[in-house]
Amino acid sequence: MSETLFTKDHEYIVVDGDAGLVGITEFAQGQLGDVVFVELPEIGVARKKGEQTAVVESVKAASEVYAPVAGEIIAVNDELADNPALVNEDPHGKGWFFKIRIADAGELSGLLDKAAYDALIGSLA
Amino acid sequence: MTSELEQAPARTPLYARHIALGGRMVEFAGYALPVNYSKGVLAEHLFARAKAGLFDVSHMGQAFLSGREAARKLESLVPGDLLALEPGRIRYSQFTNEQGGILDDLMITRLAPGATGERLFLVVNAACKTADFAHLRARLPDLRLEILEDRALLALQGPSAAAVLERYLPGVSALGFMSQGAFVWRGFELFVSRSGYTGEDGFEISLPADAARPFADALLLEEDVEPVGLGARDSLRLEAGLCLYGHDIDTTTSPIEAGLAWSISKRRREEGGFPGAARIKKELAGGLTRMRVGLLLEGRAPAREGAEIANAEGVVIGRVTSGGFAPSLGRPIAMGYLPPAYALEGTLVNLIVRGKPLPARVVATPFVPNRYYRPAKA
Numbered sequence: 001m002s003e004t005l006f007t008k009d010h011e012y013i014v015v016d017g018d019a020g021l022v023g024i025t026e027f028a029q030g031q032l033g034d035v036v037f038v039e040l041p042e043i044g045v046a047r048k049k050g051e052q053t054a055v056v057e058s059v060k061a062a063s064e065v066y067a068p069v070a071g072e073i074i075a076v077n078d079e080l081a082d083n084p085a086l087v088n089e090d091p092h093g094k095g096w097f098f099k100i101r102i103a104d105a106g107e108l109s110g111l112l113d114k115a116a117y118d119a120l121i122g123s124l125a
Numbered sequence: 126m127t128s129e130l131e132q133a134p135a136r137t138p139l140y141a142r143h144i145a146l147g148g149r150m151v152e153f154a155g156y157a158l159p160v161n162y163s164k165g166v167l168a169e170h171l172f173a174r175a176k177a178g179l180f181d182v183s184h185m186g187q188a189f190l191s192g193r194e195a196a197r198k199l200e201s202l203v204p205g206d207l208l209a210l211e212p213g214r215i216r217y218s219q220f221t222n223e224q225g226g227i228l229d230d231l232m233i234t235r236l237a238p239g240a241t242g243e244r245l246f247l248v249v250n251a252a253c254k255t256a257d258f259a260h261l262r263a264r265l266p267d268l269r270l271e272i273l274e275d276r277a278l279l280a281l282q283g284p285s286a287a288a289v290l291e292r293y294l295p296g297v298s299a300l301g302f303m304s305q306g307a308f309v310w311r312g313f314e315l316f317v318s319r320s321g322y323t324g325e326d327g328f329e330i331s332l333p334a335d336a337a338r339p340f341a342d343a344l345l346l347e348e349d350v351e352p353v354g355l356g357a358r359d360s361l362r363l364e365a366g367l368c369l370y371g372h373d374i375d376t377t378t379s380p381i382e383a384g385l386a387w388s389i390s391k392r393r394r395e396e397g398g399f400p401g402a403a404r405i406k407k408e409l410a411g412g413l414t415r416m417r418v419g420l421l422l423e424g425r426a427p428a429r430e431g432a433e434i435a436n437a438e439g440v441v442i443g444r445v446t447s448g449g450f451a452p453s454l455g456r457p458i459a460m461g462y463l464p465p466a467y468a469l470e471g472t473l474v475n476l477i478v479r480g481k482p483l484p485a486r487v488v489a490t491p492f493v494p495n496r497y498y499r500p501a502k503a
Contacts, residue, residue: 033356034167036450036457037426039479055479057427059166059450060356081425 004092005068005108006117012092013068013100015108022068023096024056024087027121032058035087040076041098047071049107054097056087065097069107075099137183138277138337146345146352154251156184159354166356170452173323173361174493177283178353179344186254187276187331188247189236190261192268195243196235202264203233204380204399206390207245210235215303215318217388219380220257225401225408226376227383228260229253230368232320232329234305241269246305246316248278248329250370277337282327282361284496285349290317290328293343297328302497310340322358324365324495363458364451366419366490372430373417373446373460381408382462384417384490415443416468419490420459420476422483427457428476434461435475435482442467445476453493459485 002016010028013020029035037057047053047067054065076098080086087095102108112120134157143150148159158181161169172178190199196207205218212235220228229250236244249257261270281290287298294308300319308315313336321327332340344350353361359369368374374383379401386409393399394409422428427450434443448459459476467474470489475482 033161034165039426057450059360059452060160062427062429084425 005111005113006120007066007068007111008120009066011065011068013111015102018102018105019074020069020071020100020102021096022053022065022098022100023091024065025117025121026091027124029088029091029095032056032060032063034059035084038080038084038087038097040080041073043073043076045073046103047073047100049110057084067100068111069100070103071100072103073098074101135184137181138334139181139183139341142338142341143181143352148352148354151355153355154184156251158184159352161354161356162352164351166354166360167452169351169353170357170360172351173283173325173353173357174453175283176349176351177281177285177289177327177347178323178357178361179341179350180280180282180353180358181277181341182280182329183277183334183337184251185278186247186249186251186257187273187278188249188258188261189244189271189273190247190265190268191239191241191244191271193242195245195268198265198268199233199245200393201399202260203231204389204393204402204405205233206393207233207235209390209392212237213305215305215320217303219374219385219388220260221380221399221401221405222376223400224376225379225404227370227374227378227380228376229257230370230374231257232318234316234318236305246331248331252371273331275334276331277334279330279332279337279341279344280321280323280327281330281344281350282321282323282325282353284326286325286327287498289344289347289349293340299500300328300498301500302326310336313340315340319498322365322367323361324367324491324493324497325361326496326498357452360449360452363447363449363460364453364491364493365495366460366492368417368460369447378417378462379404379408381405382413382415382417413465415462415464417446417460418463418468419488419492420445420448420461420474420485421488421492422457422459422476422485424483425456426478426483428459428478428483428485432459432461433477434463434485435477436467437473437475439475439482441477442474448476451492458492460490463487
């Protein structure tokens with residue numbers, strides 16, 4: 001059973017056991033506009049919570065993507081290299097960025113659930 | 126004393142229309158303008174290249190400059206040849222400073238002479254317009270400067286622009302590139318220039334503020350016309366290899382360094398008589414230390430303004446002044462300045478982005494061939 005949590009910086013993490021699949025939210029992709037390039041981390045690197053882990057370049061600007069929790073990168077979405085538009089078309093599905101092995105499950109409690117995240121973006125609209 | 130009201134961005138006559146069209150509004154040069162509409166920058170860019178894009182450029186400064194020998198007098202501030210400019214023709218030029226740097230770039234149209242002498246129509250950049258107009262008043266006090274604050278400016282750019290505009294302004298499609306004519310639409314006087322900043326055939330239409338909304342609405346009902354925001358305006362001009370003031374050109378860059386020597390005639394090069402003429406003469410004689418170049422990146426990651434340019438040994442030799450993704454090419458491009466030894470087409474350099482070298486090649490501009498309308502001479 002997986003659970004989706006969110007950061008205030010508009011990353012999501014789909015938690016499944018001790019691993020989490022990370023991407024940017026539907027709201028974030030809409031704000032960025034057309035994505036033309038994604039710089040992904042290398043597999044095996046460790047990231048702290050909040051540390052820059054990927055970069056997403058839209059036609060307008062470059063934006064940093066942070067690790068929602070600490071952990072080791074165990075997979076990246078290679079399809080984004082040839083088709084970065086997946087981030088716009090299917091941000092919560094085929095447009096995922098990387099998979100992280102969650103070092104400390106306790107850090108998940110600091111993230112937002114869907115209701116809290118929806119309230120956050122509602123306040124930004 | 127500065128009130129909040131004074132700090133709020135100004136609105137063009139099309140502000141409400143931008144909102145209604147789903148425009149994502151940003152502040153640009155003191156104006157609230159759309160960076161893109163609901164379809165996004167990529168779609169808007171490609172539509173302008175395929176059909177016709179409608180741009181609101183009402184933030185730009187428009188003015189009439191008139192008086193005895195207005196053309197000759199304005200030549201004291203710009204290197205462009207205005208004496209040779211015939212009525213109804215447009216010249217691209219720059220206001221230069223005493224050091225030969227660029228204060229602003231502008232379009233100058235010679236109109237038919239009036240009762241008070243020669244008449245010129247100027248269009249200048251929004252961010253520079255207050256300074257430009259003060260400069261004109263201070264330096265050319267015996268000419269009359271009439272700032273046209275009650276006129277909007279629209280651009281219709283793309284291969285369908287002429288056919289569409291002809292339906293509203295019969296005869297407009299006969300104008301050649303860099304020519305201007307006056308037209309009447311529903312009783313409003315329009316000054317239409319066959320010019321633009323996208324590399325496409327197209328028009329810039331100066332019209333009374335009251336006419337802007339109905340005229341834009343009429344054009345937007347056309348199947349071949351869609352609105353285009355600032356985002357695609359920037360990517361279109363970058364693909365066309367055109368300079369953006371404050372980025373590719375500024376008070377430190379000369380027109381020669383910027384690759385704008387074509388805008389200075391033989392007579393003006395020889396005679397000088399404009400601010401900074403000595404530097405320009407020296408640079409034309411081979412004294413250049415840097416030149417604006419086009420850069421085609423090998424990979425997919427874009428390099429943006431400010432990125433360092435390094436040679437094969439890793440030595441920083443220049444800087445990117447504009448860069449981004451080129452929608453028509455499906456890859457990133459950039460412009461920047463390099464020493465002449467590195468400015469030859471085919472030279473390989475690296476653009477440093479987030480500490481990583483991105484390979485790029487010096488190429489000729491425009492990146493996308495321009496399609497200006499130049500009718501065959503009769």
